[in-house]
Amino acid sequence: MADVRLLTAAFDPAAELSAFTAAHPEAGGIVSFLGQVREGGGAGGSCEALELRHYDPLTLPAMRDLAGQVCARWTLDGLMVIHRSGVMLPTEPIVLVAAAARHRRDAFAAADFAMDHLKSESWFWKREKSGGEWRWIEPRAQDFEDIARWG
Amino acid sequence: MADVRLLTAAFDPAAELSAFTAAHPEAGGIVSFLGQVREGGGAGGSCEALELRHYDPLTLPAMRDLAGQVCARWTLDGLMVIHRSGVMLPTEPIVLVAAAARHRRDAFAAADFAMDHLKSESWFWKREKSGGEWRWIEPRAQDFEDIARWG
């Protein structure tokens, strides 16, 4: 039921969301989260580029596992998880999660849970380019707090 | 800061969401909720059309008030609330809420809160057409439970 993709080139979130919505006419509500490279992000507000690295044997299989957990935990009509890898520039989309459900609460909780787990548990490593220099990013304490909410 | 609209004709949620995203390059995350007329919805799974009626002197002003509350309660880069009035057919969008924020939690909570309050407190009255007959819909107990979560 879940559409899970790991992409190495840019994607169009609006087109993906339209297609997902059209594929689920029976769903009353669709919640989506779009994460994009922030303009003015990074240390000192000068992030020029962001790179996500993944490890082929682990990253997509773990994303599929996560999607399976989400579908088992909430009553959904559909779930879409798209994640970029590679180098991205400001305003480029990084991640798009969408959950379609008959009941609004299920769609919100499913998208929220999927994002918390993608952020803190997925096999991605991030570095940022600032002042022409690449710098690896350490995990954020906030991500661990977010995931702890789900027990 | 908030873009609040009450529309009496169909709108394109993907185009609206693209424009909203493009207008907030500084936001790391955008959460959206799209509510659409369910195919196979209504009593007996036979909803042919849905109509929302509003009352001009109250409906849009109250939507603007709600948007103001949401912007005051969470740290957002932007908020969009679009709601239809009038007759809609299955798969037509009814409501689109989008919240852009630096922090994911703010965007999720703002969109969730806005939807709970739009559903249970906005000045809209709904009727469904089924078997050629229009029938007014009573408020759902679930909507009051949803809104009670926010204290």
Next chain:
Amino acid sequence: MAVKLVFLGRLEELAGTDSASLDAADGLGWAALLAHLTEHYAPELAQTVAGVRVKVALNGVLIADKGGIVLANGDELAFLPPVSGG
């Protein structure tokens, strides 16, 4: 004087119309208004409108105590049953 009555949601069905004009003497109060509704519409309309679940807006402003309203020429009074939107 003339007053406009607006019936929202299910009240439109009970009234058989979404709005109506009411001609009456100046200073029409709530009890006289209910009597008018009883006389001209299905009995259920006045009963429902009198109930706690129906709110009223006078010229676009919600009225906390509908029993205390006094209508003047040109007023618009809207009857608002529980919402069921979105």
Next chain:
Amino acid sequence: MAVKLVFLGRLEELAGTDSASLDAADGLGWAALLAHLTEHYAPELAQTVAGVRVKVALNGVLIADKGGIVLANGDELAFLPPVSGG
């Protein structure tokens, strides 16, 4: 035998490469591997890799007890520092 080492995230910086081939006698264990890293790379690499925060995957499978690994010809061993994705 030949083994492929894969360095993810910040470990790539410490190793100066994202992957390397290691030639060694069959049955290379964890201690010998750390010794190899100490000899051929910046000292911080072996120290970091030995720490509890770095996990390892052998041929795409996470290993709970990295101290117990024994490498065979053709193996791919990936060093995984804490993730920071999405």
